Amino acid sequence: ETSLKVTGVDFLKSQNTQQHHTDGYNIKNLVVRRGQAFQVQVSLNRELRAADKMSLRFGIGENPAKIRGSLLSLKPEQEDFNGWKVSIVKKSGKECLLSVTSSPKAPVGKYNLNVKTATDIYKPENGVIYLLFNPWCEDDAVYMANDAQRKEYVLNDTGYIYVGSAYNIYNRPWNYGQFEEFILDACMYLLEKSKLSLTERRDPASVSRAMSALVNANDDSGVLLGSWSGNYVNGTAPMDWIGSVRILQQYYKTKKSIRYGQCWVFAGVLNTVMRCLGVPSRCVSTFNAAHDTEENLRVDVYLNEKGEKLNSLSLDSVWNFHVWNDVWMKRTDVPDGFDGWQAIDSTPQEQSQGRFQCGPCPVKAVREGDVYLPYDSKFVYAEVNADKVYWMVKRVNGKEKYIKVGTETQDIGKNISTKAVGQNRREDITREYKYREGSSEERKSMERAISFLRPSGMGPRTAYATTVSAHSMVMTPLVLNQPVTKSGIHLEITNTEALYPGNPLEIAITVKTSTPGSWTVDLAGSCQLQYYTGKVQANLATIKETIKLEGNSEMQIPLKIAPDAYLKTLASVEDEVLILVTAIAEVKETGDKLTKETSMRFEYPPITVQMPEIAKLHNDFTCAFVFKNKLNLTLENCKLLVEGLGIFKMTTFDQGDIMPGRIMKSEIICTPTRLGEKTMVAKLIANQIKGISAEKAITI
Numbered sequence: 001e002t003s004l005k006v007t008g009v010d011f012l013k014s015q016n017t018q019q020h021h022t023d024g025y026n027i028k029n030l031v032v033r034r035g036q037a038f039q040v041q042v043s044l045n046r047e048l049r050a051a052d053k054m055s056l057r058f059g060i061g062e063n064p065a066k067i068r069g070s071l072l073s074l075k076p077e078q079e080d081f082n083g084w085k086v087s088i089v090k091k092s093g094k095e096c097l098l099s100v101t102s103s104p105k106a107p108v109g110k111y112n113l114n115v116k117t118a119t120d121i122y123k124p125e126n127g128v129i130y131l132l133f134n135p136w137c138e139d140d141a142v143y144m145a146n147d148a149q150r151k152e153y154v155l156n157d158t159g160y161i162y163v164g165s166a167y168n169i170y171n172r173p174w175n176y177g178q179f180e181e182f183i184l185d186a187c188m189y190l191l192e193k194s195k196l197s198l199t200e201r202r203d204p205a206s207v208s209r210a211m212s213a214l215v216n217a218n219d220d221s222g223v224l225l226g227s228w229s230g231n232y233v234n235g236t237a238p239m240d241w242i243g244s245v246r247i248l249q250q251y252y253k254t255k256k257s258i259r260y261g262q263c264w265v266f267a268g269v270l271n272t273v274m275r276c277l278g279v280p281s282r283c284v285s286t287f288n289a290a291h292d293t294e295e296n297l298r299v300d301v302y303l304n305e306k307g308e309k310l311n312s313l314s315l316d317s318v319w320n321f322h323v324w325n326d327v328w329m330k331r332t333d334v335p336d337g338f339d340g341w342q343a344i345d346s347t348p349q350e351q352s353q354g355r356f357q358c359g360p361c362p363v364k365a366v367r368e369g370d371v372y373l374p375y376d377s378k379f380v381y382a383e384v385n386a387d388k389v390y391w392m393v394k395r396v397n398g399k400e401k402y403i404k405v406g407t408e409t410q411d412i413g414k415n416i417s418t419k420a421v422g423q424n425r426r427e428d429i430t431r432e433y434k435y436r437e438g439s440s441e442e443r444k445s446m447e448r449a450i451s452f453l454r455p456s457g458m459g460p461r462t463a464y465a466t467t468v469s470a471h472s473m474v475m476t477p478l479v480l481n482q483p484v485t486k487s488g489i490h491l492e493i494t495n496t497e498a499l500y501p502g503n504p505l506e507i508a509i510t511v512k513t514s515t516p517g518s519w520t521v522d523l524a525g526s527c528q529l530q531y532y533t534g535k536v537q538a539n540l541a542t543i544k545e546t547i548k549l550e551g552n553s554e555m556q557i558p559l560k561i562a563p564d565a566y567l568k569t570l571a572s573v574e575d576e577v578l579i580l581v582t583a584i585a586e587v588k589e590t591g592d593k594l595t596k597e598t599s600m601r602f603e604y605p606p607i608t609v610q611m612p613e614i615a616k617l618h619n620d621f622t623c624a625f626v627f628k629n630k631l632n633l634t635l636e637n638c639k640l641l642v643e644g645l646g647i648f649k650m651t652t653f654d655q656g657d658i659m660p661g662r663i664m665k666s667e668i669i670c671t672p673t674r675l676g677e678k679t680m681v682a683k684l685i686a687n688q689i690k691g692i693s694a695e696k697a698i699t700i
Contacts, residue, residue, distance in 0.1 A: 004052045006115045006122035007094075008043040011129075013348050015039070021136065021155060024179035029126050031184065033134035033278055035104025039089065042096045042115060053118045056086055057102065058111040058129075060198070069198055073116070074100070078579050082106075104139035107133055107201035108277060112190055130184060133204060133278030141330045142204050144280050145207055152421040153280035153328065157645055158679045158695075159271075161264045162417040162426055164534070165320045165578055165599035166168030166287035169426065173285070173681045173695040174268045175243025177645050178276035183245065186252035187276045190214045190223070197218055199399065204279050204329040210346050211277075213357035215270045215346035217257035220355070223247065224261035226348050228533055230573040234257025237574040239690040242641050242683050244272035246650050262532075262575075266346040267323040274344075280328035284343070284429070287414045289322035290386035291349060291533075297386045299412070299452060302393055303405065303595070306542040307524035307584045310393065317534040318388060318412065320578055320599050322347070326418070327360060334373050338362035341432065343380050352376050366433050377555040381449055384413030390595040392584065405584050406595030410437045487587045488514035489521065491596035496558070498603050499579065501570060501688050502633030504662075505540075509583045511547060512554040518587040519549045527555060527561055529569050529577045530599070537577055538569040567633065576601070576690040578628060601691070605630040607684050609696035611670075615647075617700055620669050623648070625682050627664045627692070634659050635686035646674035647698070658686070664673050672700040 015024040016038040018669060022031040023053040032038045032127055040056075064071035074086040076098060083103025090097050111129045115122045131520060135144040137156050144150050149272065157178055160171035183476045191201065194214055200206035217225040224247065225235070232238070238260050241247065247258050247269055261269070267283045274281035290299045302313040324345035331338050342360030361380045371381045388408040394401045394477040401515065413434060420427040433443035490512040497506040509525050523545050529538040540559050549555060559581070582597040611623035625642070629635055636657035642648060647670045658664050664684075672678065678700055683693040 002046055003119045004048070004054065004117040005045040005120050006042055006117060007045055009115060009122070009124035009127070010041040010043070011124075011126070012039050012041060015303065015591070018552050020134075021150075022132070024157070025130075025184055026179055027130070027184055029128050029130055030134065031130040032102075033132050033136065033140075033525075034102045034106045034108065035134050035137035035140050036100045037101045038193055039099050040096060040113075042092045042098060047094060048091055048096050053116075055116045056098070057114050057116055057121075058084070059077055059114075060109050060111050064112070095162055096146070096667070102131060103549075104134065104137050105141075105202045106131060107198045108207065109191055109201055128186070133207075135278065135328070139238070141332070142279050142328060143330075144328055148422050150280065153282055153474075154275055154278065157275075158169070158681070159283065160424065160426075161268060161283050161323055162324070162419075163264055163321050164287075164413040164601050165532075167598050167600050169285075169287065169417065170601070170691070170692075171262065171419075171426065173679070173693055174264075175245060175643055175679075175681055176272040176275060177243055177245035177248075177267065178272050180245045180249070180645065182252050183272065183276055186248040187273050189252055189255075190273065191277075191434070193220070193367055203332070204327065205331060205333060205342070207277065208274060208279060208327045208329075208342070208360050209357055211270060211273050211515075212344040212346045212359055213355050215273065215365050217260070218348045218356040221255075221257055223251045223258060224258045224266060224346075225257045225259045226262065226266070226524065227260035228262060228535070228575075229532065230531070230537070230575055232260050233575050236263050237614050238262040238641075239576060239685060240641065240652075241265050241268075242643055242681050242693070243345045243645075244269045245643070245645070261347075263319075263321075263347040264323045266566065267325055269395050270325050270344065270346045274325065274327050282326050282418045285323045285417045286384055286433075287417075289319045289383045290316065290388075290412045291319060291322075292316045292382040292386045297382055297450065299388050301388060301390050301597075302402075303390060303582065303584065304393060307526040307529060307582050308539055308542065309526075309530075309536050309580065309582060309597075311536050313393070313559060314534075320530075321533055322383065322531040324358070328365060329667050331360070331362060334362065334365075334460040338370075338373065338375040340362050340364060349526050350379060351689050352379070363432050367435065367445065369445035371449045373453045378453060385446070385449070386412045388412060390584075403593075405586075405593040408595075420693060423654065426477070465478055468517065483612075486515065486517050486590045487517070487592055489519070489585055489587055489592055489594055490514065490581050491585055491594055493581045493583060493596060493598040495600055499600055500631055501565070501602050502563055502631040504563060505566070505579060507559040507561075507579075507581055509543075509559060509581070511549065511585060513549045514550045515637070516553055517589070518551075519550060521547050522586045522588065523547060523557060523583060525559055525581065525583045527559055528565060528580045528582075530580045531575055531577060536580070537573060538566065540565045542679050563633070571636070571687040574690075577639055602689070604692045605688055607682055607692050607694045609680055609682055609694050609698060611698055613682060614699050615670075615672055616691045617672055617675055620671050621698075623668050623670050623680055624662075625666045625668075627658070629658045629660055629662050629664075633688060635688055638664070638684060638685055638686040640664075640667060640682060642680070644670065644678055644680035644698075645700070646676075646678045647672045647680065655684075675700050
């Protein structure tokens with residue numbers, strides 16, 4: 001009697017990957033999702049008989065062993081083992097078609113498959129199977145019921161990240177590219193590097209927390225090194241990335257951290273990693289995000305007597321925008337009611353349990369004020385709910401004196417944004433994170449949160465506030481409401497002309513009063529350039545005026561800044577800078593003080609992408625990029641960055657200097673390698689401009 005031997009294994013890749021929504025992965029191995037059946041065809045040296053012994057062995061990690069749960073030995077038609085089972089679909093001659101269903105709670109990762117018979121172990125080539133989370137499976141913790149949402153949050157490999165300021169939000173196209181070559185392998189490398197136990201690998205909460213730590217380079221030589229220095233000579237400037245693919249491919253190849261990232265780059269890469277592993281994920285942008293180092297729900301902003309913001313004093317800061325990620329899952333480690341979106345953040349801001357990691361924090365916990373829940377809910381809560389207190393620093397008899405000149409209770413955590421499902425537009429998800437400002441639910445949530453946060457001292461917290469005597473502090477209780485002033489004074493800041501680099505910046509500060517009477521108002525206004533992190537880069541201009549208003553009236557004070565005042569700064573930093581305007585008003589008659597600040601972004605002429613709407617697989621087509629320099633300044637060292645997933649690999653083209661009025665036109669030849677709707681992304685950067693991008697879709 002010849003002993004049973006396996007002569008071949010067919011992983012039926014095209015049929016399995018279509019059923020598992022994994023046909024996009026550019027990899028020769030089989031990629032499947034947990035909790036769902038896949039089929040393998042086993043060829044034998046003779047017909048399979050009832051008495052024959054045959055088992056499929058799945059091993060994960062180094063030296064898999066049954067006792068550790070890292071080796072599963074599955075016999076067809078036997079009861080399940082650790083939630084896995086194998087059944088025989090059909091036998092015909094020497095062929096045997098098997099169906100394998102993994103547990104919906106199986107650890108995700110790479111499994112080595114071999115087939116054991118009585119006397120033999122057969123090791124198929126490409127016998128490594130990649131097992132991912134499964135949002136299509138009801139018993140998986142990441143199950144998502146809505147198909148359009150799964151298409152967006154798991155399968156869409158392009159998208160937008162929203163940046164700018166609350167005053168003008170704009171979108172940056174971003175290529176996630178979770179299906180590109182080596183990306184899945186890079187994610188598996190991160191999983192191995194995370195040292196998560198097999199039990200932790202079952203749980204999307206543990207996996208997403210570990211990935212939030214590994215996407216930054218801090219404390220584990222992870223993917224990206226953060227830098228906000230403004231000078232990126234020995235790496236790639238954060239503004240020069242247009243997607244995650246090059247970053248993850250380079251990291252996987254060199255195993256060295258990639259230079260440099262800022263928040264949207266960290267979020268873009270983490271989004272790629274989570275979608276790649278099968279966890280529904282979205283990039284979330286919050287405008288006026290508080291980075292509050294004390295968890296006391298207050299951010300202190302210091303101004304000099306001219307109304308200019310001072311960098312040196314602040315320990316905490318307000319970022320014009322901050323981008324993190326929401327991942328979708330059931331939480332088994334917290335009380336009921338906190339399933340759904342969970343915030344995770346890989347931008348290295350603060351350590352959590354000794355590492356730079358953040359989340360998963362239930363978005364519902366933020367909304368309800370349940371800030372005792374894991375992980376890092378106090379930090380996330382403060383990012384979207386802190387109050388802003390303005391202090392003026394005056395020198396009196398050689399001592400610093402801090403005078404409170406305003407409180408903003410509704411300015412932090414504005415316009416929380418993500419890309420809409422199935423559409424290229426911004427969706428506002430602020431209501432998922434917080435109740436309407438001033439509603440009774442918001443008040444309740446705030447009181448609940450404050451009960452879990454440690455109470456704060458009420459004086460200003462500066463880098464050296466401890467050396468300031470208590471007498472010079474102006475003590476005030478935590479202000480939950482914007483005080484209504486006796487004079488009903490109100491400030492507005494607008495730009496009266498388009499903010500084009502090379503033109504004067506024309507800004508207006510409007511002072512309004514709404515109460516009868518004669519009012520004398522001292523107004524101090526300043527204009528500065530700042531990074532999106534709130535760090536001031538240059539002081540451009542200040543104004544000081546005393547104005548008289550009668551009763552219910554308004555007055556507009558213009559602030560005009562010549563191009564020479566800012567162009568040098570603009571050309572010397574490798575980041576996009578914003579225009580910060582601050583106004584402080586003091587009403588002489590009542591002593592009322594009010595402070596208002598607004599950040600604005602420069603505006604740019606567009607770049608356009610010209611290409612056909614439809615092309616055929618493997619047939620070349622031409623794509624052109626056209627840019628007309630309508631600015632009154634020469635753009636120096638222009639670079640055009642281009643990437644289209646499945647149609648054109650990321651490339652940078654040097655364009656030299658573009659004089660005012662000149663037109664740049666660049667053409668490329670594209671060869672599509674994959675079917676479906678694809679997107680071409682282009683970005684133009686120069687010494688003076690960083691933020692011009694465009695994209696266009698094509699159906700292959």
